[in-house]
Amino acid sequence: MGYNRFLYRTLRGLVRLWLRLMFRVRVEGLENVPQTGPVLLCINHISAIDPPAVGAVMQRDVHFMAKVELFSYLGWLLPHIAAYPVNRDVRDSRAVRHTLRLMQHGAVVGLFPEGHRQSQGALGSPRPGAGSLIGHARAAVVPVAVRGPWRFFRTVRIRFGAPLDLTHSADPAADVMRAIARLYYDPEQFGSGLPWAESD
Secondary structure, eight states, rough: SSSHHHHHHHHHHHEEEHHHHOOEEEEEEEGGGGGSSSSEEEEOOOTTTHHHHHHHHHHHEEEEEEEGHHHHHHHHTTGGGGEEETTTTTTOOHHHHHHHEEEEEEEEEEEEETTTTOOTTTTOOOOOTTHHHHHHOSSSEEEEEEOOOOOTTOOOEEOOOOBBBOOOOOHHHHHHHHHHHHHOOOOTTTHHHHTSOOOO
């Protein structure tokens, strides 16, 4: 929808090569991502590298929400590589409508529920409004955990979990963050003082 597939896939190939040369990327659970139909990837956010890296390991094209500030200097490029703006400081109804429209067309969308990068090596809390978007997506909701750090020649793990059943969820964003936490943390760390990550 409205992006340059040739440019997108060319850049994806270059990012794959760059990742192979500069990092030790370990991908797990990619088979959990449906090959057809709408998918909402809910990803934790540790670095600006996260979107191109997750997009590069995917076989399907991924439309990413990108903070509106990036479009002030990358607006000439981002729309052509399947990125679209979101204002994180307000409930951005335009971004929500675009996301739901992508879902209706069977696309894959990448969402960062935390909203901002977490630089301390721990997961953050979901942003207000993330749960509403997740709950209305009508897509397979797949949790994704990126565990770094992104440092040259260091191991980075990207783990895809099984699609979540959020049909009866009272708090979709919290349930998504719990699922990401199970992929992100070691078993002995899981649930330690994180209100949305404790086992039920």
